[in-house]
Amino acid sequence: MRAKQHGYYKVGTNKGVPRIWLQGGNLTASNFHKGQPFETVFNIDTRTIVLRLLDTPNENCRFVSGRVNNKTKIVTPIIELAKSKLIDITGQATKVRVDFYENEIHISIHHLDCKIEEREARLKRNVTNGEITKGVVCVGIGVSAAAGHDALSSQLHCKTKFVVDRERKYLDLLTQNNHAIDGTTKIFEASLEEIEPELLDYVDILSFSLPCSGMSLSGRSKNRIKIPEEHATDATAVFGLIKIIDACNPSILVSENVVPAMHSATYVLLKSLLAMYGYNIAERTLSSEQTNSFENRERYWFVATSQNLPTVDLANFPKFAPKYSNLASLLDCIPHASNMWKSTKEKIRKAAVNKAAGKGFGFNLVDPNITQRIGTIGKGYQKDRATECHIAGPNNTMRLLTPSELARAQSVPAHLIQNVCDSTAYEGLGQGVDFLQAFGIFQCLLRDVLTN
Template sequence: MATLIEKKIGEHRGVSRVYIEGLRLAREGFQPGMTYQRIIKAEEGKIVLRLIDSGDYVVSKKNIRDTELPVLDIRTEELTKIAGNSGRVRILIANKCIVILRHFNDEKIADRMLRMLNEVEQGKLSVASLFHGGGVASGGIHCGLKIAGISSKLAMAVEIEDAYIESSLRNNPDLWDENSVVINAGVEGVRYHQSGIPRVSLLESGIPCTGAASAGKAKLGLTFAEDHPTAGAAFFYTLQAIDFMNPCLIVIENVKNYAKTASASIIRSVLGNLGYSMQEILLKGEDFGALENRERWIMLATTIGLEEFIKLDDIYKFRSAPPAKIQEILESDVDNSRWKEYTYLREKEARDIAAGKGFRMQILNEESTSCPTLTRGYSRVRSTDPILSKNDGSDLLRLFTPAEHARLKTIPESVLDGLSETIAHQIAGQSVVYNWFVAIGRLIGDGLQSYQSTQSKQSAA
């Protein structure tokens, strides 16, 4: 038999204390009047109580309704050291022995903080990327960390689309090294204990937004974001990865509606229980040099203790102004064959207006000072997607090129090199404003450098 108890340590007359009573003790052999020895193994983070004849300590008793029950009242300052910041311990009772252990969350916190400090000292941070896409967000974080003086490499990336992961491997060579684990599969198919997945210091996850985005919910008639057949459970697999990989920092991004979903509430609750402090913010593209009117919800989860060094609101010190006009991001040598009348789009708009529908074309020109969001399906030429008019008084229109799409989101054009137009627009369209993640990387890098410096000074003192 065995009994496992989780307890918050208390205090009695200024001394740390753990109090246990009842059948939980009796069923494992601890009876009133029996004696035991106490062995403190501070370096291992545990206290061992073992029943022996003529031990230094006695199992006390308590009478409840004419029943005599055993009591253990353990008082020692070593409990404070074992319990750590959480103040919790785990107590295993079996085979006439009790072991008081540091809580597993405290073990995980200590492990990830030590890993992070070692990697910052070595100048190379390990990163994991879920729903990697073409590596835009990962590339931005890598760039920002580098500006802050910290190199980084992908320890692992998960992406289900062949073309996207191939593109990232080819076009983001700085992200990868010979030890990077590539998982070309859905996150639900990853078996972390069987796949040689490493622990990391930073995890980035662009959880699919199709269940939370207004258009996606309306199209499928979803009541809840979690009802989406493929994206609904994505948060669960993200939490599963976090629990195993035990990162020190976590960056999650999604559409702004995601912040109000049950998924986001569960993420907050689970990460809080795992010892993280959460910060959240809504970022706009125009604040970080993008002409595209994209907004995104960002959650930054830092291991408790780091939040004082990495404040998400400080991201605004890395603001940059976007180009003044659309003209400034246009390619100069676009093939004339791209210009078309798109009569069917204008006819559809007329039908929608006549039917009282709200669908309208979004026609821009060179003088436009911003651009609505270009999405993953942009290459399909849909009636409400942003489209550019020719600056000659004609009715000719064209889609933005992949290079222009990248510029609208501040994405380096090299990220889309060698791709078909369809795949290029998919990668850019489902991605993020690159400069957001450069700023996040810089913010994290500066904070980690400051934390590492503070720890070094304290150790020296």
């Protein structure tokens, strides 16, 4: 038997009792006309309702209601289901799917409500058993993955079921050094768009950072685009992400990106879709003001929690004590004879030329005794760009931070970049996160949602 029509309808209330209201041409398509008798069959096990036309009335049947248009005399059939027994079928569901067959109407729980119930039940079951599962998308070298693992593992057994990244060198580094990954973690070397959903597992938490090359102001300038959605390779990543969300149906989503992403069309539409999927979203920007990390890496975070879970309170973000009193206290001892030290002469000359030309590319020479935070260091730091942090040395010399020093400035555990070439370490850290921002976000989740 093939349905003639399908409809998706809200579950309303009438005097505190659930109500499903059907009217119009869909009833007519199933031959449910005003005055005709039908029976109502509730199936608690399958959570379905079947309305079936009867040839003759019986003592338990109902009749199709309706209204007549006084002008056109057209009769509109109406069926109202409003019984306390309905709650046994709908539960917390807010919508139903209705399939209109010949002489029958089938009512079932809306697929989005089914997904809400399934993921929340899975989360509750896992947390009750003292465990939590996680997937990480656009994982990079896994700074956020490690931070989330550490925060959650303080009270739950945290299992990273899969990670996704399109860079093989990051995945190799991740599997070599990152304690959030073990031999059972599934590794995907892929863009988000090409992931096949059937290869993914269900997870309780999905953490992601959509590519930021088109989101940042510098990235837009470099790529000569006006909006992030014009980026040649990264703009469509959000479509792959949505496919992944559909497949693994997490109860919690955690997102990090550059601050301009907050009001991009990509993120506005993504958050609207998540609201339709039944998530509540909390968001805020974080910087070294909250973490006291020595590099000031301002980032936009949002946390989406399934609708029947508590909303995370990001305004009540934990405060971390500073680990270093000044820049010098996190620096390695680099002998002045080292070839890392270079003359500042050319950088000063170019800065003067740029200033005279009205360009904003100054030379960022930093006294090691400073106590204020250094600016954000990008993934191309090894290119020795004038505007990023240069440590001032003796006799008009300068040097870049070493990868180990940069990791300390970002509060990143040293072992995450152990035994890796400097260029990969700089790239991974430069496009990563302040470890304590991610750690604090997952602490908030643990406090407000998972142990509430």
